[in-house]
Amino acid sequence: MRLELFTAPYCPHCSSAREQLAAALAAWPLGDTVELVQRDVLQHLDRAVDLCIQRAPALVLDGELIQQGALDLGALHHRIRERTPCG
Numbered sequence: 001m002r003l004e005l006f007t008a009p010y011c012p013h014c015s016s017a018r019e020q021l022a023a024a025l026a027a028w029p030l031g032d033t034v035e036l037v038q039r040d041v042l043q044h045l046d047r048a049v050d051l052c053i054q055r056a057p058a059l060v061l062d063g064e065l066i067q068q069g070a071l072d073l074g075a076l077h078h079r080i081r082e083r084t085p086c087g
Helices: 014-027 045-050 073-083
Strands: 002-007 035-040 058-061 064-068
Touching (some): 002 014, 014 073
Antiparallel strands (some): 002 058, 058 064
16 A cells, blocks of 8 residues: 655754654565655645645545554554555
């Protein structure tokens, strides 16, 4: 599955979100099933608009916007487990 992390250069929380997300994916048993793609929202503005992203950081899982603003890693882990066979 593909997880896109949209960040912005002016976002004070985006660098810590990148670090937290990378650490979480490395620690989770299903983390290796996730392809993490990092995107600068300003460089991918058309995609961000299509997804209705209004705040950074934002997470998009398999084309679906699932989180904006503060990351909820517990909810993300739950979503990943739901989408993984035998998760």
